[in-house]
Amino acid sequence: MEDGVGPLKGLKVVEMAGIGPGPFCAMLLADMGADVVRVDRRIPTADVDKKYQILNRGRRSNFT
16 A cells, blocks of 8 residues: 555545445545545454455555
């Protein structure tokens, strides 16, 4: 992951949405340079459908 590059460089975002437009919006913010941290529930990664993993690009993930 690159250090923030783009118009949102330096902006910090915490994503807690798991469904709907939230992950897509966070992906776009990360693409524009924001530092996005995703807060997830503890579930095995294998249970996540692979087609949704593209939405995680450019983000860090923390489990609660």
